[in-house]
Amino acid sequence: MTQFTEETLESIRNHFQRTIPQLSINCVIFRFDGETLQVPVVRFLDEDVWNIPGGFIYQDEGIYEAAKRILLEQTRIDNLMLSQFGTFGSAERSVAKDITRNPKMGFPQDIIDHFSQRFVTIGYYSIVGKEQRKLKAGPFFKEVKWVNVAETEHLAMDHPQLVSEALLALRSELQSRPLLSSFMPETFTIPELQKLYEAILGRPVDRGNFRQRILKTKILEKIGTSKQKTGSRPPILYKLDQKNYLNSLSDDVKLGF
Amino acid sequence: MTQFTEETLESIRNHFQRTIPQLSINCVIFRFDGETLQVPVVRFLDEDVWNIPGGFIYQDEGIYEAAKRILLEQTRIDNLMLSQFGTFGSAERSVAKDITRNPKMGFPQDIIDHFSQRFVTIGYYSIVGKEQRKLKAGPFFKEVKWVNVAETEHLAMDHPQLVSEALLALRSELQSRPLLSSFMPETFTIPELQKLYEAILGRPVDRGNFRQRILKTKILEKIGTSKQKTGSRPPILYKLDQKNYLNSLSDDVKLGF
DNA sequence: TCAAAAGTGTTTGGTCTACACCCATGC
């Protein structure tokens, strides 16, 4: 029945020993493929249940380092700036309870018990460019893939909520954190950038106004004209002017109301 | 040596048994006394070390409920809307390690060990009106008092950082959450409100412009003239128009740049 | 020459800022 060797089980138990109990981390990573926002999801063993990448915190590492390690192990995505978007811990919240309890999986009782505990999770989000395609599942996970954020409502447990909370944080930090550097490739056009904004904000943006406003900030540096074979005027290629871009970001709080 | 009865020690151990290990909650509560922002701090036993109120999460309660309970137990402040502002957990982070280790305290080794563990903490903040003065220390705490946020740099451990992170969150959420209802008394004047904004934003605000903008939102309802014996024109009394106020709050994200 | 998409400009109205000025009160 059991599909795990005793060695594997021991390594799982050993992992539990070395990590903080009842506390986990989940990483929501956004990618923009030119049309929609996507996030990587992982599949645990043979189950057809998809999860936001997540894991546990070693006793001797900070939570931020843990988040980076977990992401690297499970998706092979490395070197990201991660931002916290919230911590979730209703009394009923657990991780992988249903999966491990499934008799078909053949887990021993101690591991089922461990995963059936109530767990609090810390949510981080980040961003990768669209050229970032080298997803590769790490240990304990069978498969990783990108899915559109619009299609994340079927993820396991409260993971759909994690995605939408992460998206809210992404939206509100779009102007105050250097996110464009991560989202966009080295060179890009203004219409491409506009599509990114529309995807993040979830609403259309006026073409002319978008162009004017973004050019006024001087964060774009013209480097030529793209040569495409579309039946239309070829857009101008730009790259980010890092110095001006970082200057344009601001935590300044307006009075607003 | 020991200043604790065996009964007390047992109740502490029992509390540990029922809570999530290595995870704590801290609550930064802001009050505005008309001039400055203040937060309550608690003193643990006989030590002259002041802490942001904090505690642990029972296995059968959500983290939000835990935060409210902890706040009530330690300060007798009740019925607040709390907002999360971040979770902190560097590898070296602990709670009360120094205090419990102090031989003068006479704690048994098992309790010292428990408090010497690495702890992750979830930070919540909230707001009370200035009439909220009924601070009263709960169990395990000797004393509670209000201190100005400007004077929180001497708090224990990383608690000064918690205060400044909470203040940042407060600032950026001033326009999107119904914070005024909590900060201000039933009736108040515009100059009083302006002082609150200046305290939160940490900078002066133009009198005339502040007045115009806040009146344009229609969130204030005139109810008369205050009768003060100051040697100047008496300000107009207002109260919040709850319906318009809630409407005026918005998560709308501007394009900005 | 036409459609399609990119690039540009203009109009209108709002908002932000920095003030100047007036008003009600106690001394």
Place this chain on the structure above:
DNA sequence: GCATGGGTGTAGACCAAACACTTTTGA
């Protein structure tokens, strides 16, 4: 009446939304 702080108005700069017009390309 005068100092003090509250209440009000306004000019100029700046910003935003809507939309019309022009340009460049492939077919």
